[in-house]
Amino acid sequence: MDSHINMNKKEIKIENWINGNIVKSKSNNWIDKFNPHSGEIICRVACSSIDDVNNAVSAAINAFELWSETTPVNRGNILFKMVNIMKDNSEELAKNIAFETGKPLQDAIGEVGGAIMQGEFFAGEGMRLYGKTLTSGMPGKMSQTIRLPHGVVGLIVPANTPIANIAWKIFPALICGNAIVLKSSEDSPSIANMIAKISKEAGLPDGVFNIIQGDGVSGSALVENENISLISFTGSTSVGKLIAQNAGKRLARVSLELGGKNSFVVCDDADIDHAVHWAALSVFSNAGQRCAASSRILVFESIYKDFVKKLVDKANSLKLGISEKSDLGPVVNKRQYENILKAINEAKERGGKILCGGNCNNDTLKDGYYISPTLISNLPHNDDLNGTEIFGPVATVQTVRNLEEALTIANDSKYGLTAAIHTQNINRALWYSKRVKTGLVNVNIGTYGSEPHMPFGGYGLSGNGTREPGVEALDVYSELKNISFLERKEKI
DSSP, X not given: OXXXXXXXXXXXXXXXXXXXXXXXXXXXXXXEEEOTTTOOEEEEEEOOOHHHHHHHXXXXXXXXXXXXXXXXXXXXXXXXXXXXXXXXXXXXXXXXXXXXXXXXXXXXXXXXXXXXXXXXXXHHGGGOXXXXXXXXXSTTEXXXXXXXXXXEEEEEOOSSSHHHHHHHHHHHHHHTTOEEEEEOOXXXXXXXXXXXXXXXXXXXXXXXXXXXXXXXXXXXXXXXXXXXXXXXXXXXXXXXXXXXXXXXXXXXXEEXXXXXXXXXXXXXXXXXXXXXXXXXXXXXXXXXXXXXXXXEEEEEGGGHHHHHHXXXXXXXXXXXXXXXXXXXXXXXXXXXXXXXXXXXXXXXXXTOXXXXXXXXXXXXXXXXXXXXXXXXXXXXXXXXXXXXXXXSSEEEEEEESSHHHHHHHHHSSSEESEEEEEOSOHHHHHHHHHHSOSSEEEESSOSOOOOTTSOBOOEETTBSSOOBSSTHXXXXXXXXXXXXXXXXXXXX
């Protein structure tokens, strides 16, 4: 495998991957990719055309039959080989993630480890791609279900955790026997091609895994292609709505994992230091660029001052940068950076009190897209900032009188992805967990933390009800077929 890309010149170009090879885009149009740490151009990304998308889909169609007829066990063996090559190249993968996204290297290393775990889990599902045996009211009738692939699936991923997002989708799609066209994020373009090269080295047939680079135009062309049986998308709610609308015109299946406005409740019996630790991780890790990030912190009145003081102290202690000692890096692009600062300033104009952060507190990083950990108080729970996903290191803190009020505020949201509650009372934890309207609830930890075997997804504007990963992802990436037999009474 090639050594890690030292992308320090704009002449470096990231192209498409079609039918097992790097392929130049027919558009000859390019997107400049900027280093979020410094604001410098580091490469140019192919802005793919409809023709490029169609070529990738055609390659996938041609490869589908062979791959779908490969037994699930043998598919799993190839995925295990992919995982082993990823392990051998984990440092190289992490360096490229850190370089493109701006996140500290140790965070990128952890992300690669998570992607490897995803691969291991779904490779193992090749030996467990189970259907069911069913009973019948008809004498002598035997019935069963089997899993079959959809065909060619379109996968669209964001840049916040690039290799984790890719692994999240490609491994269940491949183990189920689908061929893939993946639309990579223009903000983290090279990592997808690296995984494609790994898949080829592992023995995945050419055309089974294809990559399209580009912007929303490329993504729209993929969604609208009549030969795409399923679209799986992770990203913003606004884009998810458009995908659902366009794919729905031809009744294509859609799996949407969208945004969140996640609540973090701290009860009066909580271990405050423990809660502060997890609140800081939930709000600020990955520079707040998580759909599962906690952005609404609800604290019981009696402990509010103590908790907030400790959380502000913790936030102020966090270091910006990309060194090993850094806690968080920049946000991934200038557009996102400017939108976050705008949201903070508008909240301040509406009476919000900036407890810490609000901009970048390090002059040496002023050329990058850095925002210091930011906490804002003095806003009503129905303020715009409490209703809109910011996707940055920003959270509001609010007081609540009791758990009933915390639940009311937590549920007063169009989103419903994750939630957390900190309490030492099991009854409180159970009562709240059952009633908060989210797809995931964590007790005494953070608002994030899905593992490969755990289903993840949300309600409302957070998704359309599908769950990835876990075995539930197999329901997304496969079709169930029912087959029945009637035993005939003949002489033996």
